[in-house]
Ligand SMILES: Cc1cc2nc3c(=O)[nH]c(=O)nc-3n(C[C@H](O)[C@H](O)[C@H](O)COP(=O)(O)OP(=O)(O)OC[C@H]3O[C@@H](n4cnc5c(N)ncnc54)[C@H](O)[C@@H]3O)c2cc1C
């Protein structure tokens with residue numbers, strides 16, 4: 117915790133499919149994590165690398181995408197696509213010098229108590245440790 | 259719409275996405291029909307009969323094979339408990355389910371079918387199956403399909419267990435057995451003939467060779483003693499299983515002139531009809547209860563009598579008579595039926611002073627069998643019942659020794675082919691879980707689940723339709739050959755017979771609607787995870803999209819009225835038109851790569867030619883459910899989602915990220 121930069125408020129974008137644990141429950145995490153911005157999509161299959169890069173470009177420090185568990189996608193196949201796109205996006209952001217930790221895909225219904233909270237805490241905590249995204253710094257310094 | 263949403267949020271009103279596009283109706287929840295419930299292997303009887311009506315014989319056979327890898331065999335010798343539970347019995351006679359199964363199996367045999375490719379091995383683990391009867395074969399078939407290595411050991415020089423060694427070929431031609439076994443070996447199952455496990459190769463040795471699990475399916479081949487004086491003293495006294503095995507191995511020598519078979523099961527009838535075919539002058543069957551109690555199939559008894567077998571009902575052996583070291587006859591006593599015993603059948607009681615003698619030079623006892631345990635070492639630790647059968651857990655079929663499972667006749671005592679098949683399935687499922695280190699105890703009996711659901715059917719007003727009978731070989735032709743007696747239905751007969759099915763329940767379970775719907779509008783959901791794991795689905799729900807999607811676009815929207823009180827306690831009202839989110843193609847931007855067509859599981863996207871050699875994709879919005887995967891995959895940005903454009907997502911991003 118000591119490493120966390122006290123005055124740094126990470127901007128975290130969450131993409132969530134409409135049917136997964138996050139989208140369905142309209143998570144209270146929104147209130148619990150003020151830095152957390154939720155964008156709901158019909159299905160995690162809508163997520164592609166362009167969307168992820170766009171979010172980084174607009175100044176996100178971290179992106180977490182939520183979808184239904186493997187094989188449970190409401191549309192049967194969307195999250196498979198999401199998983200593929202996620203891999204591509206990981207290698208792309210690596211080229212841009214963005215740490216892989218800033219991007220995460222979670223395919224889960226989060227039916228277990230507290231699991232979602234701990235995932236978000238861990239993710240946002242991780243971003244706090246590494247500080248603002250290099251892209252955001254470039255943009256802000258312009 | 260976005261701004262609206264923020265206003266609503268401020269008012270703490272939740273607005274969900276329009277769900278129109280994604281919702282579906284449940285049209286039918288299936289109840290299993292009584293025939294399927296009655297089948298130990300849980301075959302989807304109603305469904306395959308429905309397919310036969312439609313003339314879809316291949317589909318019918320494929321469906322049978324899901325639960326029964328030996329359709330041609332079962333179609334001939336099965337005891338068909340399904341027919342006993344058939345609801346048509348309340349109207350007239352049951353549907354000839356068994357013969358219909360045989361019809362589709364034979365129909366395939368007549369065509370030249372492409373032989374199956376071996377299944378790819380995906381697991382290093384090897385499983386040893388001891389015994390190549392129906393239990394062992396079914397288990398091997400299931401396990402090889404799961405990607406394991408499977409070796410079946412068989413002590414006899416031929417495979418098939420009692421099917422080959424016991425059941426005579428006039429009832430079950432050898433080509434049928436060979437063909438159905440070949441279908442299993444084609445998948446990669448190795449059958450090692452002439453290897454007696456425990457003697458030629460020990461269990462320790464097999465474990466060293468890397469076999470990780472064992473299925474003991476050795477059947478019950480040792481005849482029980484009659485316990486009457488003289489039975490060990492004379493030549494001409496031969497146990498039924500030994501007798502039939504010799505004949506089935508090709509020894510067609512006439513055993514004697516006059517033959518007595520003792521017993522009332524299928525095996526007794528088989529022995530008597532076989533003896534007639536070998537040229538014996540007279541053949542008697544002695545059975546201690548009446549015909550009603552006789553466990554052999556009724557049609558078997560009828561045919562035996564037609565062929566000339568004489569059956570003495572209510573008679574039991576007292577003493578074997580002999581002359582010069584050879585059997586000369588048997589003293590019997592007449593019986594009457596007393597109180598029901600623990601099996602529920604009335605117990606035969608001897609009638610004092612009613613003894614009589616039947617002359618004979620051959621006696622074939624066929625009272626019952628138990629497993630031959632000579633293959634086990636003397637100091638083995640298997641838990642056995644008092645009938646020498648293996649004791650297993652009733653759900654998992656695991657013996658008391660880890661890694662060893664038992665089923666079929668070796669576990670239940672002399673039983674039937676379908677039961678052996680059902681056991682084969684259960685054991686395969688258990689072995690799979692065992693090798694995956696999953697908790698064995700967690701399996702629930704899928705068949706007992708099926709059994710629990712009752713089904714009520716209205717039969718009022720059903721007209722009787724006479725049952726179709728398959729032709730039979732003439733008696734003259736039968737007696738000096740082992741040619742098959744029961745002949746097959748013709749195509750017309752089969753369809754006519756299948757039409758007698760009352761189709762208990764609205765749906766025929768065949769799932770053809772799912773496979774047949776090119777637009778993928780019909781879906782199944784599988785609520786039982788366990789059932790899915792073992793490839794059996796006891797229940798499912800059919801779905802089709804809701805009607806609004808069929809309406810033209812402008813009529814599709816749904817009006818929603820939202821009301822709330824503001825701080826001044828004033829009523830506020832807002833009417834919203836909710837429209838489904840669907841995707842569409844900007845034709846000018848599409849370059850026809852076809853990626854989207856592949857990704858759409860609903861088949862809403864098709865490639866349409868526009869000009870010479872030029873195609874663009876087109877989305878049928880009445881099918882699209884708006885998931886947006888095609889939008890994500892589209893490299894040119896030609897596909898857009900209504901109400902959910904890239905621009906809108908960008909706006910959302912911006913407003914999120916610029917908020918302070
Ligand atoms: C004459 C007769 C007629 C029948 N008719 C009918 C009928 O019409 N309908 C019906 O449903 N059922 C019928 N049955 C019953 C049916 O055949 C059996 O219930 C069924 O075959 C049992 O299958 P299984 O796989 O358990 O054992 P089996 O079919 O008996 O197979 C066991 C196999 O294991 C082999 N084996 C034993 N020990 C070893 C060892 N140590 N190493 C290697 N291999 C070994 C045996 O040689 C045998 O091939 C009949 C049985 C008989 C005897």
Ligand code: FES
Pocket residue numbers: 133134135136158159160161182183184189190191192193194195
């Ligand atoms: S609907 Fe949740 S991932 Fe597709």
